[in-house]
Amino acid sequence: xxxxFSICIQTKxxxxxxxxxxxxxxxxxxxxxxxxxHHDDGKFLYDTGLLAEIENQLKAEGIRIAELGGVLPNPxxxxxxxxxxxxKKEQIDFILAIGGGSVIDSAKAxxxxxxxxxxxxxxxxxxxxxERTLPVGVILTCxxxxxxxxxxxxxxxxxxxxxxxxxxxxxxxxxxxMDPELTCSLPKFLTACGIVDMFSHVCERYFSPDEEIxxxxxxxxxxxxxxxxxGPKVLEEPSDYSARGELMWIGTIAHNxxxxxxxxxxxxxxxxxxxxxxxxxxxxxVTLSVVMGAWMRYVYRKKxxxxxxxxxxxxxxxxxxxxxxxxAEKGIEMTETFFQKLGMPVSFEEFQIPTDRIEDMLDRIAFxxxxxxxxxxxxxxxxxxxxxxxxxxxxx
Numbered sequence: 001x002x003x004x005f006s007i008c009i010q011t012k013x014x015x016x017x018x019x020x021x022x023x024x025x026x027x028x029x030x031x032x033x034x035x036x037x038h039h040d041d042g043k044f045l046y047d048t049g050l051l052a053e054i055e056n057q058l059k060a061e062g063i064r065i066a067e068l069g070g071v072l073p074n075p076x077x078x079x080x081x082x083x084x085x086x087x088k089k090e091q092i093d094f095i096l097a098i099g100g101g102s103v104i105d106s107a108k109a110x111x112x113x114x115x116x117x118x119x120x121x122x123x124x125x126x127x128x129x130x131e132r133t134l135p136v137g138v139i140l141t142c143x144x145x146x147x148x149x150x151x152x153x154x155x156x157x158x159x160x161x162x163x164x165x166x167x168x169x170x171x172x173x174x175x176x177x178m179d180p181e182l183t184c185s186l187p188k189f190l191t192a193c194g195i196v197d198m199f200s201h202v203c204e205r206y207f208s209p210d211e212e213i214x215x216x217x218x219x220x221x222x223x224x225x226x227x228x229x230x231g232p233k234v235l236e237e238p239s240d241y242s243a244r245g246e247l248m249w250i251g252t253i254a255h256n257x258x259x260x261x262x263x264x265x266x267x268x269x270x271x272x273x274x275x276x277x278x279x280x281x282x283x284x285x286v287t288l289s290v291v292m293g294a295w296m297r298y299v300y301r302k303k304x305x306x307x308x309x310x311x312x313x314x315x316x317x318x319x320x321x322x323x324x325x326x327x328a329e330k331g332i333e334m335t336e337t338f339f340q341k342l343g344m345p346v347s348f349e350e351f352q353i354p355t356d357r358i359e360d361m362l363d364r365i366a367f368x369x370x371x372x373x374x375x376x377x378x379x380x381x382x383x384x385x386x387x388x389x390x391x392x393x394x395x396x
Contacts, residue, residue: 007261011172012174012176014175016178017180017241019178020177020182023139024060026175027063027175030175032135034065035064035065035096036065036066036067036068036083037065037067037068038096038106039068041071042141044185050098050182051098064090066086068083068086071106073102073283074156074278075154076106076156077155078159080109080113083107083114093134093135094134096136098138098139099139100141100143101147104148104153104173105155106155108133109166110134111136112166114133116130116132130168130170132170135174135175136174137173141182141186143183144193144198144251144285145197146198146201146251146252146253146255147255148251149172149173150256154274161360163277184239184240184241185238188235191234191235195285195342197251198255199227199254199338200288202224203269206220206224206310207303207310208264209376213263219259223254224313224314230243231247234247272291275365282351282353286344289339289346290345290347292335292339293346294392296335300328302377302378307328307332308328314331315334348392348393365385
């Protein structure tokens, strides 16, 4: 049965073809007078006129603007600190992120730091707990991470080689402007990375040690099955507004905990994969497609019924309740085949990721608890994670 839970998703969603035109009016409703626009300096912002349109909207509402570009994938702590200094200097009272997960996470971190009297990294290391933030709004241009309404932010500290996250309700954005037309020109690789990220976000919640929860499981299975059908279609027909819209909303519900409430979650795939980003700046979606199959092959024998059900409900594998191991293995194989259909790698070798620093990556994983492990459905210690890295080196 569902465990006790508390959740408040305070994000206001403005979704559809006319969404962007409403941005400044929505921001003004929050009492904003000084807005920091945060983005990645992407060519798309200038070629489409999106950045200029937003600036003109804000000026027309009498809102003062500051701007900070330069966000990179796996957002850097160094730019976050620059943004905090700028926000305090300009007396910013609202941050608008225009972009995808990296831009949004960077904006969230700036909001935390600008509202605090401590170094923002203290929140990511757990030395301090956040109490407040500057409100953050989002114009989503790259659906993937679900950061537009999640309570999570991830930042990469390149000085110490650590990519850490904070998970706290205070970091949820207050506004998400979502127009699927903005995503129709996304490159195939970025779209595919986003699909893998969405898929993984649901799996991290679905693969739980808890018993079947019923409606939550079926919601998760429905999302995963839809992604297996929708993913290839979007890559083949990138301008399909309906498909892009559905994909955009899946990215949101995959990570705002809609399908994670009332259960123990896993997150081992993310924790293992994040170290590839920290050391090699590997794209987040790639780290997940590389690690997930290896993680599944390593743990499925301890929870074969759950993996067999996943295979049946998501990929249509025939399973009558017997021979769970065989069904589970077929589901894992079909998971990696799905990733490959998207053009995503399923091994270190395929993406030419170095394999000589596995011990360094293991040193950085935040093992915890009395068993000094990570994961939910199966607890994994350092040796277990080493074995998963080894499995991920080459395609199965």
